[in-house]
Amino acid sequence: MGMVTPLGRDVEETFTRAAAGESGVRAITSFDTSGLPCRIAGQVDDAWLEDGATDRMHGLASRGLRLMLSAGRQAATAARLHEVASRQRVGVALGSHGDYPSLDQILLLHRHTDGKGRWNLPGLARTAGYDSRQLFRRKPDVTAGLLAATFGCHGPNLSLVSACAAGAQAIGEAYRLILDGGADVMVGGGCEATVNFMGLLGFTLLHALAEEAPAPETASRPFDRRRNGFVLSEGAGAVVLEAEDHALARGATVLGEVLGYGDSADAYRITDAHPLGTGAALAMQSAIREAGLSPDEVDVINAHATSTVQGDIAEARAIAEVFGDRSRTIPVTANKSMLGHTIAAAGAIECILTLVGMHNALILPTINYRTPDPRCPLDVVGGAARVKEHRVALSNSFGFGGQNACLCLGRGDD
């Protein structure tokens, strides 16, 4: 497993700081935010990133790819991926979105388009200052393709673009590919690098971001009554998934197990989650069913919980739908309280933190949870991390537009 987040350069550092209830949310320093209504985010230290793997990649190395390479390298090294002989049976499934054009690029492009879909392409090509590779960095599959090239993964190669559900869906699809015999080993995960002017602008226009908080560290407040939006963040998470017999045969260390995966579509409204959490409940039920378990056997829920008013309520209702009365007593944690929302990376990062928590008998805290929202009647692990043995956990990820994914996870040592 590997990750790079605003809280740390790897899994250990991120988990340790999260367990201590630290926040990775700060005032944005990577660009001038003067005049923007939201000026905070989770940012990854540049020093933690890889430069780009090869000369060929260099021009295509978006920030997302650099984040993913860092996380992927950690996971590949820990799993001794290079020892797997049959590279055609090693694949990649990533949740990622290509780079969005910057404001300067849009202005530059504007000069070469007539506003009716027609370009002066030779003129654009001659323009000094415009790097035509920007158009390729927009392609989501570049990250998956280049990651595969870096680690010699010649098997299936998937790029998922289901917004906030993409990281979890990538791991879920990787799990299914292995289960169905399509691969022996898959690198699954997600990356996101949206902390830039255009990213912040987009979410600001949607009124989705937390704009009022006494301090950056307190802005992300899942399930708290004072929450008023999410905090944009960046990062990457990667896991090496492997068929159990394949892993055991080559003496790999098993760090956890995907027991089941469920996904669904809200098919409701594009701007809102289903108010009853119907789609989210369906995803959780499918994951539990696929794991061959009952809801009573789930010990912990790592919630999607972005800290938006309606989203958290819908998730609480979905949990109530699946767990009934037990929804008030099953521990629920929300990693985004510390990390912010890493969009396509969130599902992968939270899956990993869930697994590490299981092995440490520790449920990460939901910081800034001070005033419980009565509309979210859950046992939210607020304040400090909770020491508790747990063997089965759900990790939820729900995307803009209504795509829902849920991973049912186990310790892998049963």
Next chain:
Amino acid sequence: MTRGVAITGAGAVTSLGRSLEETWRSLAACDTIAAPPGGSSSSSELARGHRVTVRSAAEFGITAREAWLMGKHGLLLVQVGKEVLRGSSLDRAMPPAAEIAFYAALGIVDPAPEDLSRAVLDSLRDGRFDVELFFSKGYRAIHPLWPLSALNNVGFSLACQHLGISGENGVFSPGADASLLAVVEAAWAVAAGRAKVALAAGVSETCSASSLARAWLCGDGSETGWVPGEGCAAVALERVADAEARGATILANVVAWGFACGEDGPAAIRTAITAALRDAELGPRDIDATFFAGTEVGQQENAEMVAVADLFPGSDRARPLLAIPRSIGNMLAAAGVAGLVLAAQALHLQHLPAALLASGRAVSPQQAPMGLLGHERPLRRIAVVSRGHGGQVAAVVIEDTR
């Protein structure tokens, strides 16, 4: 795992037709678009593209606001999805929404510079972007939901809503192999019993300024370049037993698949096809034709012909080889499933349109002495192969069930 999965519906919108039937009719009439059509969209001779017309959103009960959010991608998904459900008769007795899966590959949704440039220009002070000016005035020129319209999955999610689908799903993007991945995921969903019915679809990039610029930078306009084709294709998949129980027409069965990824084109293609054949315990002799769905007309087509020449040695080289983009352009994210739809039609009608036959003009006879002039025996199985620019390759084998 994919055995026992039937294709019971197929649909397409391509530059040759507003439905699969129209497209097939055009192909059968040897209709091609070797020259840029009237709909060619660029003032530059170097940027060509083949556009399709989408039916009115109102026909599908889609509001103007939703239509704007979905863009052409989402509207095409709904239009073709409806065609597939109608063709398979599933629309008469739809399973519960949660029991229908939907996997799709979507071409990149590009932000049009004009979506933002007006606001940016209105926010310039002394030639520099002024954030305060933007938030006091400039931003009003931007559609309030513009950020959503730039997300790849929004058109897909709205299509789910309008097609009545809430089961398992995924959006892949944007390589030419991606929609065959969608087909395989959909096939597994029904084979494993997680879904009663699964749709698999692909939608190309729209011929926007950005996509044409990207294509141009990829080599469009050169002697050996490629031409982007707009469009969408989709199939409905069911377990064979379910399809037979409801008396559905089975167009073909999905019997095998294989994937590969690598910079060496012929090697990756060989690997994907070999994996598919192994999956179904088939040999090269069992494949009667090969459809290449994501080819470039020049160099990449050569790679595919070299790969097939290696895979089908000796007398088996006489098997027909078809290159879909020759007639409908390279539909990128839609290419794989477009090839599959045409292959299923070819099996069902026992006919290979001459318009799709690859020429092999740039390949030596030793490399690819393919039989390019039709076939002499019944078509039993077709391999559909699609390769993305990133080196990702997917291959799916379908077979006639009669």
